[in-house]
Amino acid sequence: MQAIYRLIFVVILLSSCNEKNKTFSESEITILPQPTSVALGKFSFLLEDDMTVYGDTKEAKKGSDYFITSIKDSIKINLQKTDKEAADIVFKLDTSLNDEAYDLNIVPKQITVSANGYGGFFYGVQTIKQLLSKEISEEKNETKYLIPTANIKDKPRFKWRAYMLDESRYFHGEKFVKQMLDQMAMLKMNVFHWHLTDDAGWRMEIKKYPLLTKVGAFRTDSEIETWKSGKTSGKAHGGFYTQEQIKNIVAYAEERNITIVPEFEMPGHSSAAIASYTWLGTAGKDIDVPVKFGRHYDNYDVTKPEVVQFIKDVLTEIFELFPSKVIHIGGDEVSYKSWEDAKHVQKYMKEHGIKTPADLQIAFTNDISKFIEANGRRMMGWNEIMGINIHKGVEEKKHDQEAETELAKNVVVHFWKGNLDLATQAAEKGYGIVNSLHSNTYLDYGYKNISLEKAYGFNPIPKGLEKKYHNNIYGLGCQMWSEWTPTSKDVERQTFPRIAAFAEVGWTTLENKDYKSFKQALKKIQKYWDTLGINYAKVLE
Numbered sequence: 001m002q003a004i005y006r007l008i009f010v011v012i013l014l015s016s017c018n019e020k021n022k023t024f025s026e027s028e029i030t031i032l033p034q035p036t037s038v039a040l041g042k043f044s045f046l047l048e049d050d051m052t053v054y055g056d057t058k059e060a061k062k063g064s065d066y067f068i069t070s071i072k073d074s075i076k077i078n079l080q081k082t083d084k085e086a087a088d089i090v091f092k093l094d095t096s097l098n099d100e101a102y103d104l105n106i107v108p109k110q111i112t113v114s115a116n117g118y119g120g121f122f123y124g125v126q127t128i129k130q131l132l133s134k135e136i137s138e139e140k141n142e143t144k145y146l147i148p149t150a151n152i153k154d155k156p157r158f159k160w161r162a163y164m165l166d167e168s169r170y171f172h173g174e175k176f177v178k179q180m181l182d183q184m185a186m187l188k189m190n191v192f193h194w195h196l197t198d199d200a201g202w203r204m205e206i207k208k209y210p211l212l213t214k215v216g217a218f219r220t221d222s223e224i225e226t227w228k229s230g231k232t233s234g235k236a237h238g239g240f241y242t243q244e245q246i247k248n249i250v251a252y253a254e255e256r257n258i259t260i261v262p263e264f265e266m267p268g269h270s271s272a273a274i275a276s277y278t279w280l281g282t283a284g285k286d287i288d289v290p291v292k293f294g295r296h297y298d299n300y301d302v303t304k305p306e307v308v309q310f311i312k313d314v315l316t317e318i319f320e321l322f323p324s325k326v327i328h329i330g331g332d333e334v335s336y337k338s339w340e341d342a343k344h345v346q347k348y349m350k351e352h353g354i355k356t357p358a359d360l361q362i363a364f365t366n367d368i369s370k371f372i373e374a375n376g377r378r379m380m381g382w383n384e385i386m387g388i389n390i391h392k393g394v395e396e397k398k399h400d401q402e403a404e405t406e407l408a409k410n411v412v413v414h415f416w417k418g419n420l421d422l423a424t425q426a427a428e429k430g431y432g433i434v435n436s437l438h439s440n441t442y443l444d445y446g447y448k449n450i451s452l453e454k455a456y457g458f459n460p461i462p463k464g465l466e467k468k469y470h471n472n473i474y475g476l477g478c479q480m481w482s483e484w485t486p487t488s489k490d491v492e493r494q495t496f497p498r499i500a501a502f503a504e505v506g507w508t509t510l511e512n513k514d515y516k517s518f519k520q521a522l523k524k525i526q527k528y529w530d531t532l533g534i535n536y537a538k539v540l541e
Helices: 009-013 058-075 118-131 174-186 243-255 271-276 305-321 337-341 343-351 357-374 420-428 452-456 467-472 488-495 498-507 515-532
Strands: 037-047 052-055 089-093 102-107 110-115 133-137 142-154 160-166 191-195 259-263 326-328 378-382 411-415 432-435 473-480
Touching: 037 102, 052 058, 058 089, 058 110, 058 118, 102 118, 110 118, 118 142, 118 174, 160 174, 160 498, 174 191, 174 243, 174 488, 174 498, 191 473, 243 259, 243 305, 259 326, 305 326, 305 357, 337 343, 337 357, 343 357, 357 378, 411 420, 420 432, 420 467, 452 498, 452 515, 467 473, 473 488, 473 498, 488 498, 498 515
Parallel strands: 052 089, 089 110, 160 191, 160 473, 191 259, 326 378, 378 411, 411 432, 432 473
Antiparallel strands: 037 142, 102 110, 102 142, 133 142
16 A cells, blocks of 8 residues: 555645634635535544544444544554544444445544445545644644534435546556546545557456457557647557556555446457457458557457457456446447458348348347346446447448347446437436536547536536436546547646546535535645646646
8 A cells, every 4th residue: 555645635735723723714614526515613623643443333444444544644643443432533334324425523522424334434534634634833843633623414416426547548557547546536436447458559468368468568659649640659659457456456446435447348449459369350350559549440250259259258357357347348439341341241140130230239239248247247338339320420430320229228328429319318218327428528638628617517417308317327437538648647637637527526416516616625636736746737717
């Protein structure tokens, strides 16, 4: 566990005070994301060495252990476990609360965190961290740590609050991923969508198919600046995560109440895999891992049993690595030309009564969905998996027909492009929806296209969707596609501070959202980012 990632940021952020028992004003209490309700008291709780911490159940003890470790690593105060309920800090199970909800009651002599599971306890701790300030007495040469008295009731608006990092285009490494997980945890985001395979690179070790990383994880050059620029970096690029590294990162995320949802792209965006094993492709041609980004010609040949078996073999190893109940299979931007040009694919479609390539994709996707479901998981994919052409006018897609085959119902549809009516229709049909409309949530887009205020104003529930279907909107994701962000600093600049806006979109009710208050809270968090050297965009006035 790396201590630098456990720093309690508000110790640095909040101004020092000289009073022995500071009374906090409402303007000084900024919590991000904004809680459901905050009733501020008149006094403060003094956090001191050797105070006692109690947890009344296994999950409460897990929350209290995290709190003790966090405090020790950041402000060097030692807290002691106790089995007595009359402790200074109490973690208490309350089964009446919703998942990830917490009640936080702070009085001068005691702090009580109530929740129905580890997620709620963890988020209660994050709020305590944001409330913590320090008092410096130059006279006595001492520092005291204060938490304002308050009663806070809080719960998330949505159960899916995601950040996606694309590492297929550029590999960033374990240290950077853990930094991102820490920032997500502080902001109460709970899903790390990890885009690990695509045309530009394969980033996870698969024991049964070692060439996926020996060959597929490396390319000789990279297109730079923008699409079809004609320019390249002149440098080779590559890297991948071993299975041990993945397990370590998954455990690190779990401690922060974050589920890692891996994305294994199929049947398109598969050039890195086809470069590794030619027989996976439809065209039967040897290729290299592409240097240019964008949609590529070949797909997995889903008419071959050995290719489908390969996909299921890879999924089986993914099940072992990732405990997530949801597995993302991509499914976007499939260029059907390779299937249309292949005589054996056309023959297969005719023999099986499959009318269009879109129907072939859905038939394949439904088969994979059944396999994933049989292994106790649930499939997720970008909204092309519904068989509706959302790329009309794009050269490769303009002649595509739409599928007649219906997508299996036990699928989470990740909406990213097309008329929002498509998301509404999917929700009305009973599909689970994560709304990541590209024009509002894509972090690779510049700040002129998606300003901080526009990000903050995003509402994952489509306008006009009847309330009875709102539960089918699981939440949102913000996506960091990395074609044009080769360094970690580039990714930071595009991600921060907009990730904080999306965090509040996912957590805070509409009636409690206020952009002006959000900006005030964000200024304090930016001071913390300064201490970590995070390269955030300077977009606040």
